[in-house]
Amino acid sequence: MTSAGEEKKAGIERLQYLVEEITKLGDSRDRMHRVLEYASKLGCLPAEAKISANRVMGCTAQVWLTVELTVDGRVRFAADSDSAVTRGLCALLVEALNGASSQEVLAVPVDMLRGLGFGMEAQSRGNTWHSVLITLQKRTSMLVAQMAGFSPVKPFPSILVTADEVTAQGDFAKAQVRYLQPDVSKVHELAELLKQKQIGVVAHFYMDPEVQGVLVAAQKLWPHIHISDSLVMADRAVTMADAGCRYIAVLGVDFMSENVRAILDRAGHQQVGVFRMSADHIGCSLAEAAESSAYLQFLNEAAVTPKSLHVIYINTSLETKAQAHALVPTITCTSSNVVQTVLQAFAQIPDLTVWYGPDSYMGANLAEMFRQMLALSDEEIAAVHPSHSRLTISALLPRLHYFLDGTCVVHDLFGKEVVDRVREGYGDAYQTAHFEVPGDMFALAMEAKQRGMGVVGSTQNILNFIEGRVKEAIGHGFDDRLQFVLGTEAGMVTAIVGGVSKLLGEVSSRGTKIEVEIVFPVSSEAISATSSAHGTTGYESTLVKLPIVPGVASGEGCSLSGGCASCPYMKMNSLDSLMQVCQLLGTSNDKRLAAHQARVFTAEIAGQTVGDLGCEPILHMRHFQATGSLSDALVQHICRSYQPIKQ
Structure with a gap:
């Protein structure tokens, strides 16, 4: 199948050649036939190698991978699958990279197979190929570190769920599991x-x-x-x-x-x-960021900008919502609907300017998501929102502003140090991230999302994603092990374990064994100081009254400022x-x-009580959720609203 000249190519160059060889075939059936030819050349793994430890996560079919590193730094690996097409995709990797140096293997871009389609199932097959490559790179990296004499990366605390039991690794995880069976x-x-x-x-x-x-x-x-x-x-x-x-x-x-x-x-x-x-x-550090003088300045800038809409995160006080709405037409959003809210607003009012706050990470992630959409086709963008294209996305980006000094003390912990450890030790796992996490964690989850292995969104989105992947694994009908990195507050684990346990319990009689591991990517230092920019309200003193949250052991990290991915306020x-x-x-x-009664707002702003005025942005969101569009009242408010600030 290969000439002497072709055999000289190695590593990325060789893999690129093989991919181009197939993609040049115009008909999907011809591509499929060529991939199956490669599958026929691939040797089979022995039965003793087809064990759970060698399984590749995220594959519709069963895929096994074994990896070794020679003394001269060459990667020797073998792969097999119960699917002929997947065997062919694995064969491309083996053909190109088996025997390559570890540097060559680790340098292969995960999207190199983009465009290698076979029809309706092209996306899932492409995701399978990505999962095999990422698993190969992860195991290669671990072997390189081991050969160099480095200590293995200490695993994050985690909870393992099966149909029969729930077990924990690490003191922090044990603190969570302790209460799953209450008194x-x-x-x-x-x-x-x-x-x-x-x-x-x-x-x-x-x-x-x-x-x-x-x-x-x-x-x-x-x-x-x-x-x-x-x-x-x-x-x-x-x-x-x-x-x-x-x-x-x-x-x-x-x-x-x-x-x-x-x-x-x-x-x-x-x-x-x-x-x-x-x-x-x-x-709440995030809610208090919206009560700062810096946020008022942010709103004042919006107020003097014609056709402005203030999109405020639901996790803010009612008083903040009221004061903001008195200055700028305001709609609330959640982490699960912020993308659609902003896209719909720009679709209904093309010359709109959007001001998002107070979460700086969510704002930056939102802008980055739109920038990434520019790499998509108009058809792919229309699947996200039917009124948008590369032209409209490009036009809206300069008119999307977000507040620069508001964070959640918990999600602030998911920074580069944590992400580096996740990539090294859990790069082949399912990645979940709340929309409030820093850019590194957001990018990691978005990369995984693009290959079917991740989710970015709200707490409910994360729960739904995990349960959805477990249902898929159950539907496959074979033994499986799923690993999820939990990129949000650790309190989510109670709902996750409950949902997963219920699903696994319903199918335990089938004889299929499925294990689900929930990983807590905690910071080793776990110190996240409250920003001084939020200090105008005087609420930071609350933190010093709090006890240290459970789990201080073995460098897992807990602190008064939200260590262990655990909110001290909650x-x-x-x-x-x-x-x-x-x-x-x-x-x-x-x-x-x-002292325990919820606050009632009786003061008035512009002739309305703070309670009534603060509810209006929430009701605007309710209308959007019910109809998919901004209300006529909000659109009219935006189009007539322009309040020059008096000097």
């Missing part, structure tokens, strides 16, 4: 208390694992308990009030209880009490505080309860 007496005590006093509970995914474990178990005894991201919490509170709940206990930071209070009031449930779990302020919502507040409800301890 039965505490579960019954809480459920009876909630039922007796008609208390509904809405909690965020980032709660302490002890609280989540008890709440999840108590749901079976009292239905008015809900754990979700911040957007859904207020909606569920309304549902609970409609069902007769007299009180709503909110487990989250203060802007969440404020939102619940305001939405209940607008729904006609002013008589339903809303209570937070701490007598102290429960802050951990102010303890199980004890929930029990104490619930016991006080309906008693005469009004003074003690007063």
